[in-house]
Amino acid sequence: MAYTTMKFMETCPVCDQAFQFGPKRYEGFTLDAYDMHVCDRCEVGNHDGWSPHHEPKILEHLKAKNLPVPGRLPNGMLPFNPPKTRHPSSRT
Numbered sequence: 001m002a003y004t005t006m007k008f009m010e011t012c013p014v015c016d017q018a019f020q021f022g023p024k025r026y027e028g029f030t031l032d033a034y035d036m037h038v039c040d041r042c043e044v045g046n047h048d049g050w051s052p053h054h055e056p057k058i059l060e061h062l063k064a065k066n067l068p069v070p071g072r073l074p075n076g077m078l079p080f081n082p083p084k085t086r087h088p089s090s091r092t
Contacts, residue, residue, distance in 0.1 A: 007020050007025075008020060008021055008022045008023065009021070010028065010037055012028070012037075012038050012039040012041075012042055013036050013037075013038065013057065013061055014038050014039075014042045014046075014050075014054050014057055014058065015038075015039065015041065015042055015054075017039055017041065019039040019040065019041075021037055027039060027040050028040060028043075029042075029043040029081070031080070031081050032081075032084040033067070033070060033081065033082045033083065033084040034058070034061065034062065034065075034067065035065050035067060036061060042054075043080070046080050047080055048073075048075070048077070048080070049073045049075055049076075049077025049078060049079060049080060050077055050078040050079075050080060051077070052077070055078060058078055070082040
């Protein structure tokens with residue numbers, strides 16, 4: 001396989017910043033429960049729960065993807081990377 005110098009860039013759906021996500025370099029994090037990739041900056045800054053100012057984007061994303069809103073943490077924040085739960089309307 002030939003080495004490529006092409007960068008695979010994504011835009012973080014939370015902070016709107018560009019980040020490289022493969023191959024050979026992954027500057028982001030996969031959140032299965034939210035069905036999205038976020039940048040490392042969002043992972044570091046929200047590892048203990050999503051900051052309240054990010055909640056509108058997170059909730060909008062979940063609604064657009066028809067995903068359930070995860071339970072809140074004891075600190076009142078949405079969890080950063082909760083376990084993926086089965087959506088009540090799924091048939092798997």
